[in-house]
Amino acid sequence: MGRGSRTGTCSGSKKLKLPLGYRYSALYAGIRKTAKADVALIVSDLPATAAAVFTTNLVQAAPVKLARNNLEASGGVVRAVLVNAGNANCATRTGDKVALATTKALAKGLKCPASHIFPASTGVIGVEMEANKIVEAVPELISGLRADGFDHAADAILTTDLVRKTASTEVDGIRIAGMTKGSGMIHPNMATTLAFVMTDAAVTAASLRVILKRAVERSYNRLSVDGDMSTNDTLLVMANGASGKRVTQTNRAIFEEALAEVCESLARQIAADGEGAKRLVEIQVSGARDNESAARIARAIANSPLVKTAVAGADPNWGRILSSAGASGAQFDPDTVDIWLQSVRVCRRGLAAQYDEDALTRKLRGREIDMRFEIAGNGSGKARFWTCDLTEGYIKINGSYRT
Amino acid sequence: MGRGSRTGTCSGSKKLKLPLGYRYSALYAGIRKTAKADVALIVSDLPATAAAVFTTNLVQAAPVKLARNNLEASGGVVRAVLVNAGNANCATRTGDKVALATTKALAKGLKCPASHIFPASTGVIGVEMEANKIVEAVPELISGLRADGFDHAADAILTTDLVRKTASTEVDGIRIAGMTKGSGMIHPNMATTLAFVMTDAAVTAASLRVILKRAVERSYNRLSVDGDMSTNDTLLVMANGASGKRVTQTNRAIFEEALAEVCESLARQIAADGEGAKRLVEIQVSGARDNESAARIARAIANSPLVKTAVAGADPNWGRILSSAGASGAQFDPDTVDIWLQSVRVCRRGLAAQYDEDALTRKLRGREIDMRFEIAGNGSGKARFWTCDLTEGYIKINGSYRT
Numbered sequence: 050m051g052r053g054s055r056t057g058t059c060s061g062s063k064k065l066k067l068p069l070g071y072r073y074s075a076l077y078a079g080i081r082k083t084a085k086a087d088v089a090l091i092v093s094d095l096p097a098t099a100a101a102v103f104t105t106n107l108v109q110a111a112p113v114k115l116a117r118n119n120l121e122a123s124g125g126v127v128r129a130v131l132v133n134a135g136n137a138n139c140a141t142r143t144g145d146k147v148a149l150a151t152t153k154a155l156a157k158g159l160k161c162p163a164s165h166i167f168p169a170s171t172g173v174i175g176v177e178m179e180a181n182k183i184v185e186a187v188p189e190l191i192s193g194l195r196a197d198g199f200d201h202a203a204d205a206i207l208t209t210d211l212v213r214k215t216a217s218t219e220v221d222g223i224r225i226a227g228m229t230k231g232s233g234m235i236h237p238n239m240a241t242t243l244a245f246v247m248t249d250a251a252v253t254a255a256s257l258r259v260i261l262k263r264a265v266e267r268s269y270n271r272l273s274v275d276g277d278m279s280t281n282d283t284l285l286v287m288a289n290g291a292s293g294k295r296v297t298q299t300n301r302a303i304f305e306e307a308l309a310e311v312c313e314s315l316a317r318q319i320a321a322d323g324e325g326a327k328r329l330v331e332i333q334v335s336g337a338r339d340n341e342s343a344a345r346i347a348r349a350i351a352n353s354p355l356v357k358t359a360v361a362g363a364d365p366n367w368g369r370i371l372s373s374a375g376a377s378g379a380q381f382d383p384d385t386v387d388i389w390l391q392s393v394r395v396c397r398r399g400l401a402a403q404y405d406e407d408a409l410t411r412k413l414r415g416r417e418i419d420m421r422f423e424i425a426g427n428g429s430g431k432a433r434f435w436t437c438d439l440t441e442g443y444i445k446i447n448g449s450y451r452t
Numbered sequence: 453m454g455r456g457s458r459t460g461t462c463s464g465s466k467k468l469k470l471p472l473g474y475r476y477s478a479l480y481a482g483i484r485k486t487a488k489a490d491v492a493l494i495v496s497d498l499p500a501t502a503a504a505v506f507t508t509n510l511v512q513a514a515p516v517k518l519a520r521n522n523l524e525a526s527g528g529v530v531r532a533v534l535v536n537a538g539n540a541n542c543a544t545r546t547g548d549k550v551a552l553a554t555t556k557a558l559a560k561g562l563k564c565p566a567s568h569i570f571p572a573s574t575g576v577i578g579v580e581m582e583a584n585k586i587v588e589a590v591p592e593l594i595s596g597l598r599a600d601g602f603d604h605a606a607d608a609i610l611t612t613d614l615v616r617k618t619a620s621t622e623v624d625g626i627r628i629a630g631m632t633k634g635s636g637m638i639h640p641n642m643a644t645t646l647a648f649v650m651t652d653a654a655v656t657a658a659s660l661r662v663i664l665k666r667a668v669e670r671s672y673n674r675l676s677v678d679g680d681m682s683t684n685d686t687l688l689v690m691a692n693g694a695s696g697k698r699v700t701q702t703n704r705a706i707f708e709e710a711l712a713e714v715c716e717s718l719a720r721q722i723a724a725d726g727e728g729a730k731r732l733v734e735i736q737v738s739g740a741r742d743n744e745s746a747a748r749i750a751r752a753i754a755n756s757p758l759v760k761t762a763v764a765g766a767d768p769n770w771g772r773i774l775s776s777a778g779a780s781g782a783q784f785d786p787d788t789v790d791i792w793l794q795s796v797r798v799c800r801r802g803l804a805a806q807y808d809e810d811a812l813t814r815k816l817r818g819r820e821i822d823m824r825f826e827i828a829g830n831g832s833g834k835a836r837f838w839t840c841d842l843t844e845g846y847i848k849i850n851g852s853y854r855t
Contacts, residue, residue, distance in 0.1 A: 106778040107778035107779070108777075108786045109778075137771070139771070140771055140774060141803065141804070142803055174772070175774075280778065354757075358846070368543055368683075369577070371543060371683075372577060374510075374511075375509040375511030375683065376508075376510070380510070381510065396578070400544065401580075439847060441844040441847045444764060444843055444844045
């Protein structure tokens with residue numbers, strides 16, 4: 050992942066730089082239909098300070114409500130994360146009870162306050178979940194905890210994802226590692242899909258909240274697969290101080306940049322693995338009135354099914370890009386717009402530019418698409434955004450997800 | 453079309469009730485690649501009063517700008533409509549000149565002021581259009597005008613549409629007939645796709661503007677295929693008074709209802725013919741805080757790719773409906789929501805209801821899907837909305853539209 054590598058962020062199958070003082074486990078508890086690990090446990094040896102962002106959907110899953118309450122009750126302390134895939138534990142009669150029973154069982158096993166457990170779920174909505182399946186799995190989850198169980202846990206939280214999504218970095222003796230899941234129902238301006246980011250730095254909960262908010266703004270809030278927003282989206286960051294390094298005024302900017310780059314890498318991986326996606330699209334808007342206006346244009350382009358299907362068809366149909374920007378609500382003069390695809394200018398001052406269409410079409414068949422929307426005005430607003438193409442695969446996956 | 457029939461609205465292949473004093477023609481001028489009529493002419497024998505709504509996209513096609521200017525210059529008078537398919541005449545160097553040259557040629561042929569000509573275009577964006585192709589076709593278009601050429605003109609304005617879309621009604625000695633096109637790039641809260649509605653009533657331009665605005669609000673602004681908004685969307689209504697019937701205080705409500713029902717029928721036909729669509733979805737929201745809030749919920753459901761793919765898969769996945777409503781921004785208590793599919797209650801008070809899933813799945817394989825979202829609060833806000841399912845066909849059509 051391009052940008053992340055500048056400070057040594059590594060992702061995917063590369064060797065991760067895992068923070069000290071965390072252990073992980075996962076197993077199959079029978080929640081999803083296929084026999085693939087569906088419950089994951091992340092434990093910090095020491096209570097960690099924590100900050101989280103959640104979905105802004107009116108419909109909130111039971112674990113989202115409980116996680117928010119626990120975080121508030123504990124004053125921003127998390128000892129363990131208990132996640133399941135296969136059932137969202139949302140819009141069910143017993144949802145709150147299930148979330149409570151499972152976190153309490155884990156708290157008992159770990160001998161910590163129940164408010165130090167952070168629950169999360171992902172999967173189908175409206176189907177009752179059996180608490181016992183997880184409660185009975187708790188002893189084995191705890192006994193299976195290992196410092197190198199990170200990838201195993203990262204696999205267990207996946208649903209329609211095709212690949213594991215992880216990223217890590219090391220800066221100034223501090224390590225940061227994150228895992229995430231999500232490939233559909235992803236939309237900007239919300240907490241987003243599930244993501245758990247661990248660091249061994251010591252950070253106050255108040256600082257962590259501010260740092261996380263800014264990191265999310267330039268990563269998960271700049272990501273769109275299908276414009277839908279889930280009932281379960283959660284992003285948690287934990288800081289357990291096991292490295293002995295404290296985040297202070299001196300190193301705070303460096304830490305914040307490193308955390309944000311891990312989040313960006315994770316967000317990019319989600320766009321690249323969008324349901325049915327063949328291509329990752331990075332949209333860069335510049336010259337807008339302000340950053341907010343730029344983000345608005347980028348989001349409109351990223352959410353346009355016509356743009357996304359054109360990308361799928363390797364079609365340099367810049368008219369659709371210009372049109373979706375024009376419908377975004379942001380103000381700009383269409384006659385000042387240049388559009389670039391794969392570094393080829395296809396639209397100049399709002400009109401068709403001269404370019405070799407055959408050569409460009411070949412370039413558009415690549416795995417990564419670079420789309421630039423430049424407004425030659427006086428504005429300095431800019432935004433970066435990630436999305437993917439819209440293919441027949443998306444329809445296949447989502448037309449039969451429950452069955 | 454269900455509702456329209458209450459006042460005898462007829463649509464599709466049924467015999468249309470054509471208003472007096474209009475003539476139509478169409479021919480192939482070589483603008484689109486396939487040899488199928490691509491220019492249509494609608495002429496009123498007498499100058500007609502007129503009102504129109506246009507796209508709110510910042511990027512506006514040349515004919516949209518000229519049509520708006522002409523309507524203003526003429527004080528709301530239209531003598532003829534000149535439409536082409538195959539090229540949007542948008543974001544091109546010569547767009548304004550082309551629109552001017554073609555309308556002037558027609559005005560000359562019809563011996564009327566150029567400001568009485570209403571131009572419209574639909575097709576690909578950013579490709580230069582040759583004025584001469586249309587200018588040279590003007591004499592034949594004029595000589596070919598026929599009172600029964602309505603269907604021929606309605607066919608000529610289609611692009612990716614699979615079927616002709618027309619509707620008409622007769623009330624109180626007044627006839628109203630409309631033709632429309634569009635099956636993608638359709639979104640609420642804009643002028644919409646192309647639509648031309650003719651009546652032989654006599655109505656002042658001021659009244660017509662008010663009546664049209666209300667009719668659009670409950671028809672074209674309650675329609676979504678893919679959430680995209682075009683640069684060319686235009687809806688025009690003309691009233692030439694040829695019936696000798698005047699719209700006054702007495703019959704105005706009846707006339708307004710009839711016009712709105714013609715627009716509703718046309719809008720429904722667009723949703724039913726959505727690109728790649730197999731099913732028409734009618735969404736009804738009730739019990740919301742107010743009508744605006746209800747429309748917001750309905751729009752969010754209609755625009756959700758996850759809901760639309762579930763409809764394609766005949767999957768009663770009500771969790772996606774509840775979740776998209778929850779993300780709409782409208783305020784409601786999810787625990788008070790009932791959701792009905794094909795008159796079967798699938799969600800009761802925010803939870804799974806008891807129903808025969810196999811029987812419902814069979815019902816969901818039909819051509820028309822009835823989706824009701826009922827909030828059991830104190831609100832009286834309601835809204836009706838039309839959309840279609842999202843299928844692999846949509847991707848196929850839009851991944852290769854230009855090529």
